Ligand SMILES: Nc1ncnc2c1ncn2[C@@H]1O[C@H](COP(=O)(O)OP(=O)(O)OP(=O)(O)O)[C@@H](O)[C@H]1O
């Protein structure tokens with residue numbers, strides 16, 4: 001039931017996200033244009049097909065990817081504060097991007113933008129692999145993995161600040177935009193790429209759902225129920241690194257969604273991961289989609305960085321749920 | 330079919346806790362109590378038998394070599410209930426028991442797991458807790474839910490680490506009786522860690538006294554719990570009175 005409601009909410013938010021924007025097209029015109037493309041002028045077609053749709057779809061998918069990653073992280077690291085943002089994946093991506101933006105490193109046949117994305121991905125992926133390596137070296141010491149992640153946040157933030165300090169005015173502009181998170185670089189290609197990653201990883205998450213639920217009862221119990229906790233954690237963090245690295249590589253630093261959406265899902269449906277993981281995905285997609293629509297309308301005529309808006313929307317929703325839940329229990 | 334533990338060596342990192350421990354074979358249907366001071370290695374021994382802590386040595390159930398099995402294979406024969414209680418888990422009691430059942434394959438399919446889980450809850454007398462959230466239960470209620478999680482897989486070896494530590498008088502007696510019924514009905518071996526020696530004597534066929542990672546003495550309750558053993562292992566001066574029907578009364582006069 002809740003899942004259905006969330007799914008409907010996502011579709012509605014997606015529609016809303018496509019409808020609103022800085023150009024003065026009425027929602028009716030857009031609806032008409034989607035059904036009968038021939039009535040639109042070329043520039044209107046371009047707005048819908050090259051800007052509105054890819055942005056909106058990207059918002060949905062980034063929200064989904066980050067919150068699935070956050071949900072799995074919170075379970076396998078047994079920490080409610082775990083998320084791609086809080087454990088340094090986003091910070092690593094931002095540093096990777098800043099290196100390529102500021103140093104202007106280039107490869108033949110590769111556009112600078114693509115290179116920035118690739119670099120962000122490499123750093124983000126690398127940071128989770130580092131967490132991963134620590135998880136394997138340190139049997140059972142989940143707490144120290146979390147601390148290591150937090151150390152990564154500070155280290156990469158400091159490094160990014162250092163790069164900013166030495167960068168030119170123009171590069172700084174680009175960089176700030178990147179570190180605040182933005183959907184404006186979404187293209188059909190990046191949308192397709194993100195979709196492929198989600199489609200490849202989600203089935204494995206679903207297959208692991210029962211084992212993840214058991215892990216909530218503690219490592220010893222899960223093992224005694226026959227769960228190979230080491231392997232579960234390794235594979236889960238592998239999925240997390242793919243999902244979050246891809247997401248932040250395309251849209252930059254988007255905090256909060258990956259942390260809050262799983263909590264919203266938990267408050268709504270509990271922690272049976274067969275329901276909890278889908279609910280996290282849908283909550284994240286919904287939150288991100290609303291944030292994207294809001295980023296276009298909060299300040300008329302301006303496009304706010306979506307990373308700022310996720311916090312603006314996420315915090316009240318989160319507080320509302322916590323207080324409502326506290327009153328009930 | 331009996332459980333045999335031979336020459337077991339278990340440790341953490343650089344320190345060995347249990348060195349070459351062997352137990353007398355434990356026949357199916359028997360209940361064994363494991364007693365000893367804090368830090369003696371009781372939990373370590375149970376965890377090693379369950380395969381949660383790597384160990385050298387031989388753990389066999391009949392002709393099955395448990396030590397050579399993978400985690401999921403071993404979980405079909407052995408269940409371990411940890412000493413600690415889970416916290417902050419947003420699952421209902423029934424969901425946790427179902428999760429225990431479905432976390433890895435057991436005999437039978439998942440089709441009836443809700444029924445099986447409910448039966449396990451009825452067995453431990455916690456049917457009315459089924460739809461309560463685990464994180465909103467009392468400590469004792471959570472412990473009883475944990476018992477249902479361990480029993481629902483119907484293991485041939487049931488290892489309970491201090492299963493009565495959070496329970497009131499009546500529930501302690503119920504759980505001890507349940508352990509005995511479980512062993513008999515399922516032709517299973519039950520090993521419990523207990524701190525209360527009188528309960529241990531009442532509940533079990535056989536007592537193992539562990540001290541500093543080694544077996545001090547093992548045998549029938551009257552043989553294992555004696556003033557000499559109490560003085561040697563727990564450093565108390567005590568009298569042990571035999572009350573018949575396997576019951577004993579321990580009276581502590583002084584600490585040594
Ligand atoms: N994870 C661990 N890492 C290192 N040493 C450990 C670990 N767990 C237990 N130990 C040590 O192993 C020894 C035996 O511990 P164990 O938990 O088996 O004792 P116990 O007999 O169950 O005690 P209690 O009655 O307090 O539960 C203790 O000295 C303890 O300090």
Ligand SMILES: [Mg+2]
Pocket residue numbers: 371372373412490
């Ligand atoms: Mg113990």
